[in-house]
Amino acid sequence: MWLHIDVRHAFELEHAVEEELTIKPFGDHSRTYYDVGDAKEFWKWIEDGLLPTVVTHEDAIGNTLPREEWRYFVEYNRVIGGIRIYQKRSEKRECHYKKVKQFYDACHPVHALDKSSFGYPDCSSEEFQDALDDRDLEHNLAVWRTGCFEMWVDLLDTDDVVGARLDYLKERRFVDKQTKSVTIELLLLNAQTDPLLCRAFLELKFDRVGRITPLEDIETVPVDPYHSDLELKVFKVFSSKAQYGDSDEWSKDREDVAHFESRVGVAITDMFLLRRVSVMSLYLLISRLFEVAWDGIPGYESVSTTLEVAKGRLLFFGGVIFGCLVLVFAGGGMLAFGQQLHEFHTYSNSIVSTLIVITTGDADLYEKQHIVDPFLANRHCSHARRSAATALDDRADERGKFLPARDRVDDEEEEEDEEEAGEHRRRARVPPPGTVV
Structure with missing residues (x-):
């Protein structure tokens, strides 16, 4: 079964993707993803680090690639959908300590998400389309009721269009004081060995002390196990709640689950649960073997x-x-x-x-x-x-004190037996064993 015997390819894929995304230098070629410290460096990393790594229109020797090969990441991984960039924003509130109000601006607590549009003026989908010559850019910029704002970079677009999208976001202050986190999501398909779907998360958390904490999370799910009946049934049990549930808790998320990215996330969660169930089954089997051995072996x-x-x-x-x-x-x-x-x-x-x-x-x-x-x-x-x-x-x-009463009784009986044997030898005037006569 893939869950137990074929994790090597997933490990290699995840580490290759992680290294390519996080170690790529930018700026003066001395800084990486882990060195992003402010909003200015964030945009610099996007332009000089992330996009040149993912958006590749030329091969290793500078020749222009055919358009159908633009969506490949590190030669063998097909990018699905493009680059998804979204952020969560905190609300702008009055600072709790009112004595500093006269010389301090508003505070931005990270636990309260802001659902209004970012920047000034408002960054709406219509305005975004007008800025890029009325191109059909549906879902390239959307506002979620959860307070998340997302934008897509299509890898089939030219460098000019990609640059225009980034310029628009920078001008509208996509990243400002209210930014709580910015996440870059990338979906990859690798079919060179066993087909694998890989989801890469690069999250930059904006702490309210002025520090940016870069995080990464690379997850992989196999495509092939879903061809078998057993895994397909288990997959349906877990995913049906999220996709077809009737309760209010799940029904409000149907719209988000409709995205392919969310479906991949559900599949990754299912495989995570399957691995845990499999591991626990092995542990229970080992425990049962020990119980049988301990009950069957007198020692x-x-x-x-x-x-x-x-x-x-x-x-x-x-x-x-x-x-x-x-x-x-x-x-x-x-x-x-x-x-x-x-x-x-x-x-x-x-x-x-x-x-x-x-x-x-x-x-x-x-x-x-x-x-x-x-x-x-x-x-x-x-x-x-x-x-x-x-x-x-x-x-x-x-x-x-930890010895059971039975063992203590056995020790006492052994001592009594030795005393009786000694007394018997004395009466019989038989020298003890080992005595030279």
Whole structure:
């Protein structure tokens, strides 16, 4: 089945697409997608980095390609539909702290989406068509009721038309203070090996501290498994809710699901669920095999009984000792290093980093902490590991308590048997084994 034996091609395709989209230099050829820091660099990356990579009208030696070959990305991947660019915008509101109102403009909270048109004047579909000679550009610019604004770049358009679209968006302030995120979506079909549909997301999140966080997400779904009856039935079960559901929750999304991009997203979600179901089936099978082995092999019976008796204490140890230990040291790590290191800048990140310190003693992480504060770095790492080791030693000293009553009785019976054997040898005046007469 594809889900288990043919993931290599998907892995290679996803990494090839990711590298081509994110590592392409722009500007002075020293910056990449991950270096985009403001709106000006965003447009520069679109013009010099993204479009020359995806919109290719010439081959490697400069010859003009036939028009039917313009939609190929990295030679072998056919682009479906074009480049989809959409953004989410936050509302413009009065700042919560009113004392700064006299010298500070409005605030733009990211949790509230703005559904009005962007820029000034309003960027409407009709105005966009007029700006490009009344060409039929339906769906090239649309306003969603969810607060998303999308624009399409058709790869069959000439460079002049593509440039005119970008100029129009820049003039109408497509990216401004209210921008919450801008996402570039690309759909690819690769039929060189097993047919694969690949969806690439490049998302730029505009933080309200003045930073842009670039993210990427490359997902792949196989085309071939849907030819079999089993996968097709499973696919219909999951997708029917989204496409033909009667509830209000799903019916409002029918319009969006009608897009091919949304259908591919549904398929990717289905395959994600299928992989999880398959993996869980394997885990359950392995667990069942262990149960059969432990019940059928006498040597494993005492081990099983020991673990059964010790389960409560082990859970107590993991939940209380390690839980308190990690939570306390994670809080200390966030206070000490959270403003300087990404590994500790949130409580969840600090918990993960503290677990890494306790279990592995990561030297690289310790070096980063040492640069920020040598004293606190030494206290945080050494105390965390020492506390964990002490807790483990204390529990190890009580390991005799974990033995089941049956094993303790067996040990007592063995001692009694040895005493009786010794008493019998003394009475019979028989030297013990190993004694040289």
